[in-house]
Amino acid sequence: MKQDRTETWVAGHLALTLLAVDPRGLGGMHLRARASPVRRAFLDLAPEALQPFLRLPPTLDEAALFGGVDIAQSLAAGRIVLQQGLLSRPGTRCLTMAERLPRGRAAQLAQVLDAGSDEAVLLLDEGIEDEAAPEALTDRLAFRVDLDGVRALDIAELALAPDEIAAARARLSDVDCPDDALVALAVTAARAGVASLRAPLLALYAARAHAALNRRNRLENEDLTTAVALVLAPRATELPEEDESAEPPPEEQPPDDDSPPPEDSGDPMALPEDMLIEAMRAALPEGALQALQARNTAKTARGTGAGARKRGNRRGRPLPSQPGRPSSDTRLDLIATLRAAAPWQKSRRAAEPGRSGLILRREDFRVKVYEERSDRLVIFLVDASGSAAMARLAEAKGAVERLLGDAYASRDHVALVAFRGAGAQLLLPPTRSLVQAKRALGGLPGGGGTPLAAGLTAAADLAESGRAQGMTPALALLTDGRANIGFAGPGRAEAEADATRVAARIARLGLPGLVLDTNTRPKSALSDLARRMGAAYLPLPRADAGAISRSVADALGG
Amino acid sequence: MKHVFPFSAIVGQEQMKQAMILTAVDPGIGGVLVFGDRGTGKSTAVRALAALLPPIRAVMGSATNAESLEDVADWDRMAGQEITERPTPVVDLPLGATEDRVVGALDIERAITHGEKAFEPGLLARANRGYLYIDEVNLLEDHIVDLLLDVAQSGENLIEREGLSVRHDARFVLVGSGNPEEGELRPQLLDRFGLSVEVRSPSDIEERIEVIRRRAAYEANPAAFTEKWQEADAEIRAAILAGRAALPGVEAGAAALRDCAELCLALGSDGLRGELTLLRTARAQAAFEGASEVTRAHLRGVAPMALSHRLRRDPLDEAGSSARVMRLLDDVLA
Numbered sequence: 001m002k003q004d005r006t007e008t009w010v011a012g013h014l015a016l017t018l019l020a021v022d023p024r025g026l027g028g029m030h031l032r033a034r035a036s037p038v039r040r041a042f043l044d045l046a047p048e049a050l051q052p053f054l055r056l057p058p059t060l061d062e063a064a065l066f067g068g069v070d071i072a073q074s075l076a077a078g079r080i081v082l083q084q085g086l087l088s089r090p091g092t093r094c095l096t097m098a099e100r101l102p103r104g105r106a107a108q109l110a111q112v113l114d115a116g117s118d119e120a121v122l123l124l125d126e127g128i129e130d131e132a133a134p135e136a137l138t139d140r141l142a143f144r145v146d147l148d149g150v151r152a153l154d155i156a157e158l159a160l161a162p163d164e165i166a167a168a169r170a171r172l173s174d175v176d177c178p179d180d181a182l183v184a185l186a187v188t189a190a191r192a193g194v195a196s197l198r199a200p201l202l203a204l205y206a207a208r209a210h211a212a213l214n215r216r217n218r219l220e221n222e223d224l225t226t227a228v229a230l231v232l233a234p235r236a237t238e239l240p241e242e243d244e245s246a247e248p249p250p251e252e253q254p255p256d257d258d259s260p261p262p263e264d265s266g267d268p269m270a271l272p273e274d275m276l277i278e279a280m281r282a283a284l285p286e287g288a289l290q291a292l293q294a295r296n297t298a299k300t301a302r303g304t305g306a307g308a309r310k311r312g313n314r315r316g317r318p319l320p321s322q323p324g325r326p327s328s329d330t331r332l333d334l335i336a337t338l339r340a341a342a343p344w345q346k347s348r349r350a351a352e353p354g355r356s357g358l359i360l361r362r363e364d365f366r367v368k369v370y371e372e373r374s375d376r377l378v379i380f381l382v383d384a385s386g387s388a389a390m391a392r393l394a395e396a397k398g399a400v401e402r403l404l405g406d407a408y409a410s411r412d413h414v415a416l417v418a419f420r421g422a423g424a425q426l427l428l429p430p431t432r433s434l435v436q437a438k439r440a441l442g443g444l445p446g447g448g449g450t451p452l453a454a455g456l457t458a459a460a461d462l463a464e465s466g467r468a469q470g471m472t473p474a475l476a477l478l479t480d481g482r483a484n485i486g487f488a489g490p491g492r493a494e495a496e497a498d499a500t501r502v503a504a505r506i507a508r509l510g511l512p513g514l515v516l517d518t519n520t521r522p523k524s525a526l527s528d529l530a531r532r533m534g535a536a537y538l539p540l541p542r543a544d545a546g547a548i549s550r551s552v553a554d555a556l557g558g
Numbered sequence: 559m560k561h562v563f564p565f566s567a568i569v570g571q572e573q574m575k576q577a578m579i580l581t582a583v584d585p586g587i588g589g590v591l592v593f594g595d596r597g598t599g600k601s602t603a604v605r606a607l608a609a610l611l612p613p614i615r616a617v618m619g620s621a622t623n624a625e626s627l628e629d630v631a632d633w634d635r636m637a638g639q640e641i642t643e644r645p646t647p648v649v650d651l652p653l654g655a656t657e658d659r660v661v662g663a664l665d666i667e668r669a670i671t672h673g674e675k676a677f678e679p680g681l682l683a684r685a686n687r688g689y690l691y692i693d694e695v696n697l698l699e700d701h702i703v704d705l706l707l708d709v710a711q712s713g714e715n716l717i718e719r720e721g722l723s724v725r726h727d728a729r730f731v732l733v734g735s736g737n738p739e740e741g742e743l744r745p746q747l748l749d750r751f752g753l754s755v756e757v758r759s760p761s762d763i764e765e766r767i768e769v770i771r772r773r774a775a776y777e778a779n780p781a782a783f784t785e786k787w788q789e790a791d792a793e794i795r796a797a798i799l800a801g802r803a804a805l806p807g808v809e810a811g812a813a814a815l816r817d818c819a820e821l822c823l824a825l826g827s828d829g830l831r832g833e834l835t836l837l838r839t840a841r842a843q844a845a846f847e848g849a850s851e852v853t854r855a856h857l858r859g860v861a862p863m864a865l866s867h868r869l870r871r872d873p874l875d876e877a878g879s880s881a882r883v884m885r886l887l888d889d890v891l892a
Contacts, residue, residue, distance in 0.1 A: 025777070107653050107694045114601065136694075139596050182774060186767040195759045196597040200770050339664050343675055343721075435738045
């Protein structure tokens with residue numbers, strides 16, 4: 001039930017050692033830790049078989065990774081010189097700052113992993129809170145180790161002779177993996193709510209590597225429990241039932257992943273599974289269930305994080321390069337320049353026989369031209385307070401989904417902030433995904449006071465961060481009431497003063513905005529607020545989802 | 559030779575397998591979109607299908623897999639005179655691919671060394687008469703998507719740039735896969751895929767175990783595993799070939815046409831592509847089964863995959879679009 005920090009350390013090292021034994025089968029490790037002496041010590045102690053580490057920062061371009069034309073060399077040599085990509089070199093691929101790895105690159109690396117690679121991948125994930133490395137990669141790596149909270153004094157020296165690992169590698173193919181071990185791992189994974197089918201297979205390989213390391217030719221229970229603790233436990237999305245008896249565990253299955261519980265009283269498999277479940281429980285630290293649930297709710301609120309971080313902006317659509325002079329605000333398109341110069345080389349060389357190398361003239365220069373088009377971010381700020389909250393929220397949700405459904409071709413990102421009671425809550429971070437929106441908006445409480453200032457602040461913050469990512473934010477406020485909770489607490493006067501101040505801040509941001517008044521009778525207070533925000537005001541007494549999305553699209557210039 | 563995971567050994571995912579087989583029977587159906595969870599064998603299935611298909615006959619060395627000497631493009635210097643067999647091409651379009659690499663561009667090497675203006679074919683040329691596979695298609699850059707749309711529709715790749723003026727055949731089956739949680743696909747591109755299927759992680763424990771069991775067996779000894787499934791693969795291949803031969807003779811009566819039109823009308827799908835694809839897919843299904851005429855059973859079997867991605871989105875309808883198609887099927891074909 002517990003796992004102290006030294007245990008984390010030891011388990012992490014065991015994982016590294018197994019990885020050294022079978023890099024092809026296990027793929028690699030997702031290591032969550034800040035860049036710290038602890039992380040460095042952890043990596044320094046990695047088995048020699050994993051060395052050297054090839055550091056690959058997320059900004060590396062494709063040619064550097066996968067190989068391509070070496071422009072400088074090509075120019076000098078007068079012929080195409082190909083450069084070898086970093087991935088053609090031996091060594092553990094060490095992806096630093098993996099939480100910032102672009103998804104496209106992650107997909108390419110995943111392809112490399114799928115093709116089978118003898119080099120392990122280490123994802124060094126420095127993400128805080130919800131930031132995390134792309135799932136396309138983490139799903140393919142066997143281990144996940146979190147060094148959070150491990151301090152320098154928890155570090156233990158662990159040493160394993162290099163020849164031990166070599167011997168284990170040689171023994172690997174001889175290890176017999178009986179079918180019932182595979183079944184037990186698959187069942188355990190399903191019971192722990194691990195959806196991916198890669199996980200049980202990775203666990204099997206981990207068990208195999210562990211057996212090989214311990215000079216065994218057959219998997220034993222110890223190998224399986226270790227594999228469960230190292231591979232399956234970190235992926236568990238729910239804890240198997242506490243009871244250990246043969247009581248059927250019906251409610252533990254998630255609705256989308258339910259498998260008929262593998263429960264037959266005479267089932268010979270029951271024993272190892274129970275043991276494995278027990279191992280899983282032991283590997284999960286105290287309070288893990290709460291943490292799991294917290295993580296899951298965080299996930300619903302944030303989805304995969306794809307919307308927010310994925311790409312604030314395209315650099316613009318590339319247009320054909322144009323002749324021109326490179327300067328500080330234009331970029332030379334080297335390839336296009338070469339192409340323009342190439343056909344003339346023969347004749348130019350004839351004219352200047354003494355010159356070697358490429359002969360470039362001014363008219364050959366081509367510069368890159370992009371058509372900037374920035375994504376729009378429509379922020380819905382919804383008043384979830386008071387009695388009519390539920391209806392309004394439902395319609396706002398409908399409007400969000402409709403906007404996404406209709407208008408995603410026009411590159412709209414949508415976000416939704418609700419405010420009620422004590423403060424504001426970001427229900428849907430900026431996203432273009434309808435699926436994510438639906439998931440985030442299911443089940444949302446309403447009622448309570450109206451902390452308008454808090455809501456406006458949250459929206460303004462969101463708009464600023466959206467703008468920092470290169471999006472063009474717009475704001476739509478849906479409310480029927482007046483502020484009655486300020487920053488300090490309840491009190492109508494303070495609340496309104498606070499709201500007025502924040503409204504001025506929003507006006508300074510210069511957002512296109514819209515205030516939708518859902519009262520049966522328009523309120524002058526709200527049109528004042530709209531004026532202070534520099535937003536349009538629209539009374540919409542019986543707002544339904546269609547009307548809201550239409551008027552938002554119209555008012556914000558569709 | 560590298561052994562590819564056999565098509566027949568893929569557990570479950572019947573819809574996906576059916577859709578892929580149908581595009582092999584009639585490549586004119588126009589591509590498959592596979593959307594779904596991670597680790598459900600999307601990429602495995604595409605590669606397995608290509609390995610399953612019989613080799614195509616093409617001019618030796620031809621960059622566009624030209625079928626006959628007349629089809630060889632005039633810029634194609636590598637093409638020989640003989641006709642040889644080569645496996646059905648499956649070309650991966652990586653996410654980061656540049657426009658140059660996709661459509662082809664000026665051959666810089668020749669330009670620099672010989673001072674010649676020559677065309678270097680891109681991925682679209684290589685995919686001609688085969689499959690173009692895009693993993694994570696929903697994350698593909700927009701301008702590449704636009705480009706693919708054009709070519710996929712016209713079956714011809716036209717390059718007008720850098721003083722080059724080149725055109726070549728580019729008829730391929732577009733196979734795209736992706737995870738909808740990471741971003742949606744633009745409706746224009748969605749519509750261009752003939753069929754769309756959703757895949758899920760299997761929920762049955764026995765099925766899950768079987769998936770893992772087969773994968774483990776395959777990875778332990780690919781050669782032996784492929785050998786074991788050879789016969790089953792050969793059966794599918796034979797059925798596909800028989801289906802291709804039978805396809806022109808499959809009748810689609812007035813009743814079937816009416817059913818198609820009524821279904822699409824009831825669904826409110828945009829344009830006529832829905833009807834056309836539905837009919838075409840139903841004919842391919844009939845041909846694959848060895849039937850001589852399209853029946854309602856065929857329509858019923860293929861309607862969800864041919865139509866579900868053509869619906870007007872109703873974000874407030876919680877049921878998936880396949881479920882909506884099924885509901886309508888029961889109404890219209892009652």
